[in-house]
Amino acid sequence: MLKVEHIGIAVESLAVSVPLFEKLLNTPCYKQEEVSSEQVQTAFFQQGETKIELLEATGSDSAIAKFLAKKGAGMHHIAFEVADIHAEMARLKEEGFVLLHETPKKGADNKLICFLHPKNTNGVLIEICQEIR
Numbered sequence: 001m002l003k004v005e006h007i008g009i010a011v012e013s014l015a016v017s018v019p020l021f022e023k024l025l026n027t028p029c030y031k032q033e034e035v036s037s038e039q040v041q042t043a044f045f046q047q048g049e050t051k052i053e054l055l056e057a058t059g060s061d062s063a064i065a066k067f068l069a070k071k072g073a074g075m076h077h078i079a080f081e082v083a084d085i086h087a088e089m090a091r092l093k094e095e096g097f098v099l100l101h102e103t104p105k106k107g108a109d110n111k112l113i114c115f116l117h118p119k120n121t122n123g124v125l126i127e128i129c130q131e132i133r
């Protein structure tokens with residue numbers, strides 16, 4: 001894995017949290033993007049080599065909506081950048097991690113993504129992502 005590509009934070013409202021993080025980080029949000037397959041609206045902030053990804057639910061049965069209902073706003077996942085997501089998924093599966101889907105999905109910010117179940121990663125939701133070249 002190459003680097004922490006982004007840290008995902010679940011928020012109730014981007015309208016509230018984007019201005020808050022712009023003040024906190026002294027950095028403008030560089031992109032907002034809806035990913036309908038995940039029923040989320042995302043907002044990104046570049047922070048050096050990594051990013052902050054804010055996530056608002058756009059559907060009641062989205063993973064973010066469930067997370068917010070259960071745990072409230074806060075840290076949601078860590079995303080690691082990989083060079084070859086197919087090879088990394090095969091390696092992680094071989095190592096006994098539970099992949100949440102068999103093939104990579106289209107994520108936000110021009111990435112292919114795959115999540116690992118937190119039950120095998122010490123309770124931390126891990127996303128791996130590869131730039132779509």
Ligand SMILES: CC[C@H](C(=O)O)C(=O)SCCNC(=O)CCNC(=O)[C@H](O)C(C)(C)COP(=O)(O)OP(=O)(O)OC[C@H]1O[C@@H](n2cnc3c(N)ncnc32)[C@H](O)[C@@H]1OP(=O)(O)O
Pocket residue numbers: 008035038040042053055063064066067070075076077079100106107108109111113115117118119123124125127
């Ligand atoms: C737009 C794409 C974008 C990108 O970067 O490109 C994204 O990052 S999208 C982010 C939102 N999408 C996802 O998170 C997809 C992957 N997540 C899932 O499939 C689910 O959230 C899953 C399987 C992790 C949990 O779903 P489930 O329906 O099983 O919900 P439960 O509440 O029953 O949770 C079961 C169990 O997991 C714990 N849990 C849930 N979410 C998290 C989390 N973010 N971090 C750590 N642990 C989590 C939850 O507490 C339950 O544990 P238990 O001990 O049983 O209470």
Ligand SMILES: [Co+2]
Pocket residue numbers: 006008053077079127
């Ligand atoms: Co993410």
